[in-house]
Amino acid sequence: MIEIMPETAGKTLVVKAKGMLTSEDYEKIFIPQLKQLIDQFGKIRVLLYLDENFTGWELDAAWDDALFGLQHRHDFEKVAVVSDQQWVAWATKVGSYFMDGQVATYKISEFQNAITWIKG
Template sequence: MTIEYQEDDATKVVEFHITGHISHADYAPLVDRLQDFIDRNGTVRMIEVVEHFPTFDPSILIPGLKFDIRNIRYITHVAVVSDMGWISPVVKAAGALISTKIRTFGMAELEAARDWVRSADPEGGAAG
């Protein structure tokens, strides 16, 4: 699997691209970096680009849930960018259960996703 990860403390925006199977060995360093980013910045915004995501290691489920429970209040906006048909309904269902503002975008809309996240109020106010 490939994970490209970029963070910007000045804008409090983190962007990562996922391609392929997610193993525990891939997931743990990503979560550690993201936790450090949240700890440094308080509230943050995210851009998740999912190019290809066929499977994941089930051992990441419990650590993932623990991370989400601990940090979801610090993640104000998430743009999920993907052309994978099943991603949007899953994201919308999750978005109905949390206060984080979540929007889905197609791969051709990556710049629009970046604009939406970057123009969002870093303290959680609505953006477009």
């Protein structure tokens, strides 16, 4: 499940993921929000908060994520990923090589630092 967080403002989208992300999460919530912001602002900032109950992506959702990311790799000014799972930090680092913008990872206890960075 994915939800838009109240810290979302201007060209910054802040989302929280719980459990397993599905292609429906991407097709009905995440991608439409990303497209709207890209259309409005050009380059955008995204913070993805993966809570302690986050278990990953369904295969179709992972594909949606990768495809959208590659198609819009020039449209992200900053991306922050917040998670306590080490594999997420590693995967984020690998993904950062395919994007133009800055990418950072934070622990859940550093959420406010991530908000400050993404909006700064």
